[in-house]
Amino acid sequence: MSKIPVTVNGAEKLRAELHNLKTVERPRAIAAIAEARSHGDLSENAEYDAAKERQGFVEGRIKEIESKLANAQIIDPKLLDADGRCVFGATLDLEDQETGLGVSYQIVGEDEADIKEGKISINSPIARALIGKFAGDIAEVQAPGGVREYEIIEVRYE
Incomplete structure (x- = not known):
């Protein structure tokens, strides 16, 4: 795994x-599971089935997180020296060229992405369009409603 x-x-x-x-x-x-077992017959015990299913989910998530942490390349945006270039971990102030509205996004990993917090996945179309660009550049993003253009106002590493 990379x-x-x-x-x-x-x-x-x-x-x-x-x-x-x-x-x-x-x-x-x-x-x-122990509680459900105490109820007797396991063949028709919905509580037991639900508890086993929950245990399977928990164990699967533990393995998934352990794998991600083992393969993680931890990047501290404060330590980046990208000369003003849009890179992973950077926070970008953008202006939509059509509406003039400003927005800020931080480019993060898939597990961290949360648009409500202004965090976009490195694999998202907007992040892919922004990577490598500098303040003052225009990024064209292929959105579901067509191509949108964003001007990069500022690139911060915080």
Whole structure:
């Protein structure tokens, strides 16, 4: 598996989720299975089936996070020296050329992406259009409604 880019904050969130899964969710699932077993016949025990399904989900997520952390390339945007270029971890102030509205996005890994927080995945069409560009450049983004143009106002590494 190749290295997965992750910001420092993204890695911390993954570690916190992993800790919660191992210390809270896993014991909770085990207790739910034990409780359901105490009810008797397992062949028609919906509680037991649900508890086993939950345990399977928790164990799968633990393995997934452990794999991601093992293959993570943790990038601290504050330590980047990209000479004003749009790179992974950078925060960009953009202006929509059609509407004149301003927006800020940080380019992050897939697990960290949350448009409500202004974090876009490195694999998103807008991030792919912005990577490598500088402040003052215009990026053309293929959106569902057609091509949109954004001017890069400022590139920050925070």
